[in-house]
Amino acid sequence: MDWKSLQDLLSGVNKYSTVFGRIWLSVVFVFRVMVFVVAAERVWSDDQANFDCDTRQPGCKNVCYNYFFPVSHVRLWALQLIFVTCPSFLVVLHVAYREERERKYRVKHGEDARLYDNTGQKHGGLWWTYLLSLFFKTAIELGFLYILHLMYDSFRLPRRVKCGVSPCPNVVDCYVARPTEKTVFTYFMVVASMVCVVLNLCEMFYLISIRLVRLTRQGTVRTSPKRIFSEKMDVM
Template sequence: MWSILDKITEQVTKFSTFFGQLWYILVFVFRLIVVVTLGGAVYGDEQSSFKCDHKHDYCGTICYNQFAKMSHLRFWGFQLLAVTFPTVLFHFFSLYISSEIEKINELEKAIGFDPDNQKVTEIDGKERELKKISRKKKAVGKVKTKKVYSGGSIKEVQVTNKIYVAYFISTVMKLALEAVFIYFSYTLYYIEDPRCKYENALADHETIPKCDDSFVDHVLMNRVPPTYTCTDDGADFRTACATSGALGWENAVVTCFPSRPYEKTVFLRYMNILSFVCLLLCVLELLYMPIKYMLRKAYHNRPKKAPQTVYIYRNPPPEMNWGNDTASTAGESVVNRRSIAYTETKP
């Protein structure tokens, strides 16, 4: 698995920007590896250690389903699989374009194509190959060469406009998927503190919680509560909890206690914050790529100054004596006129 990820990362980073490479580091190192190595230790007993003040196990199962509609580990695994899918698609597309460029180069060598003169030495009997090369070049597009740092050395990589467009589209897809899963994380795991609903009815000795409605509080700083109030949400709860014990049909409430809530809160906030940082990196990359393209295009289309001819004479002819236009120094005399320089070195 890690060898496959290494090949994909090496191929994609050849065409990515600084923001894209930072995104890869955060996703594959600080998100994927953390979930694989530490996630099982934190969430390995999340359901078995989820205890409720009810004597029937069925009630605890129903309350756990209400508490965590989807396991955190499964959600993050699906999230990482989805946000890296555009990267995998771009990897195979760039490999396809690179292989087509290699095929074009091999065909040109086979028919004796001279890359310096852009001509074929002998055309007779090679019309079919020339048409094939022409079709492939049209499909690939104009090929450019750029230098990148990869594998501990600087290498030349052949790129086309299609590769740049595909990379831009993959970045848009990554941005959309990051945003979608941040929203899913909020809808699945945001649990409002029940004291926020009855803030005015709290006793004097109870601490009033911080009940903000901001994006940071709801999404980035989401929390796993130390206690969870399982309430009547339908027939399943009534069947498992309300009718199997001393609880009545109305206002049935079961209090449950998740295991290691503080540790899971740290893990949850860590993943949410990194997801948001990756989303910002995608936004910055989408802004950076067109700005870089426009600046490069403006640089190549800038008006160029006409070349000036400069003549330097050590022993000038008499007819080039321009009198007052001569600037003299101790060892030489220089004449500048109409972009012409005249230099004389005295013995």
């Protein structure tokens, strides 16, 4: 995976984001992508090779490992990072659509004509697209956390597991390599994911609050002439 290309693409989204969105992007790359690339992949690199069982029965070790670790943590986190960043591209696509409409409008009506005051300003459909992207990112984060918890019953990796899956001759003890180190990284990634969820919720609350305040002010301005006219009629 080319993480640099992903960072370059998300940097384009950053200029359309709010303060919470910029903090979210920093958390994703500093506390998740960097930790994933620099440390997490190395911790799980020899996971299956160092998974040992108290038997020499051919196939038992591989079957037990696949049973207790159906999906590697590293691959699951890689999928999570890919899916959680994809909704941000909806904003870039919507801005690109606006810019194309703006270009065609100027060709038709002249260079001084403007269809949008700012193609990247979060008004109208772009506001809904941005809010929808936040909803998708939050749902994806929570979904992957649920999958991780469902697969491994908890975020803590045990030192020893008991396996009785065929072709093992009986119930044998199997030992996980470096369980404490892996548990620490698992909790770290889970906490970073929850921080991103909180930032997404804060950003959604911020956008909705700003929108409500703006609509309230517009409603006050629109109704003010009616109030003035009503006051004049009362005086008359």
